[in-house]
Amino acid sequence: MNASDTALAPWRQRLHEIIFEADTPAGKAFDICLLLFIMLSIAAVMMESVAGIEAVYGPQLRIAEWVFTILFSIEYLLRIVSIGRPRGYILSFFGMVDLLSVLPSYISVLVPGAQSLLLIRVLRLLRAFRVLKLANFVHDADELSAALHASRRKILVFVSTIITVVIVVGAIMYLIEGEASGFTSIPKSVYWAIVTLTTVGYGDIAPVTVPGRFLAACLMVTGYGIIAVPTGIVTAELTMKKFSKINTQSCEQCSREGHDMDARCCKYCGAELNPRKPVSSG
Numbered sequence: 001m002n003a004s005d006t007a008l009a010p011w012r013q014r015l016h017e018i019i020f021e022a023d024t025p026a027g028k029a030f031d032i033c034l035l036l037f038i039m040l041s042i043a044a045v046m047m048e049s050v051a052g053i054e055a056v057y058g059p060q061l062r063i064a065e066w067v068f069t070i071l072f073s074i075e076y077l078l079r080i081v082s083i084g085r086p087r088g089y090i091l092s093f094f095g096m097v098d099l100l101s102v103l104p105s106y107i108s109v110l111v112p113g114a115q116s117l118l119l120i121r122v123l124r125l126l127r128a129f130r131v132l133k134l135a136n137f138v139h140d141a142d143e144l145s146a147a148l149h150a151s152r153r154k155i156l157v158f159v160s161t162i163i164t165v166v167i168v169v170g171a172i173m174y175l176i177e178g179e180a181s182g183f184t185s186i187p188k189s190v191y192w193a194i195v196t197l198t199t200v201g202y203g204d205i206a207p208v209t210v211p212g213r214f215l216a217a218c219l220m221v222t223g224y225g226i227i228a229v230p231t232g233i234v235t236a237e238l239t240m241k242k243f244s245k246i247n248t249q250s251c252e253q254c255s256r257e258g259h260d261m262d263a264r265c266c267k268y269c270g271a272e273l274n275p276r277k278p279v280s281s282g
Helices: 010-020 027-049 051-081 088-089 095-100 104-109 113-130 136-149 154-176 186-197 210-228 228-240
Strands: none
Touching: 027 051, 027 104, 027 113, 051 088, 088 095, 095 104, 095 113, 104 113, 104 228, 113 228, 136 154, 136 210, 136 228, 154 186, 154 210, 154 228, 186 210, 210 228
């Protein structure tokens, strides 16, 4: 049966509107409270990692952590209940982030310290773009994502070339300098080549011979020269693509967003978009 023929029960439609939409007062209030809880939970996890604070407020912070985890777990289940096709949400980016944001607390019961992974909740703050009606930011993010995807082969060739260069230069530097200068192995010499080519220059190891310094100078200049290459590749793709405006309305069946301004049906699952309110661009 087509997803567009599967209508949600009124209470599920109302729940979907509150949880997934930000066009209504209730939906916006829900998302603002959610963002506030996310920031508080992140702050609690970070403070717990500070020895002085943990020693004094450790029990309170752990209680707060579990309170937030339970609230986020309930929210995750409500999101699943409020859409017609839960699988679409569960396997989506935000669905995976929402799940991973609560799992570490439960895992920490068996693996102490796993709660530090709760900082993945910071990714949930990306919802602020939708909550604050910053549709243009969502649009720009889609443009950049598409440009990166289109230029992936060129970037792969570029990265492969860089890997080849640092391996060759690292091997040559190992032969020139040797263990006396700190280049005790080819992998360590390759590490030095990567640090030098990327213009980071930690200074933990450095060539001391004239040929070694000459090779290092050539690699540094090369590093400055290639910085603009990946930027140019992506920029070229951005200038070649033209995108239509999108809205932030969420599909009741699969929870996907990013529909065209004049869309009446979801372009991902075919379900009819919410007819009870006008399409908004934010």
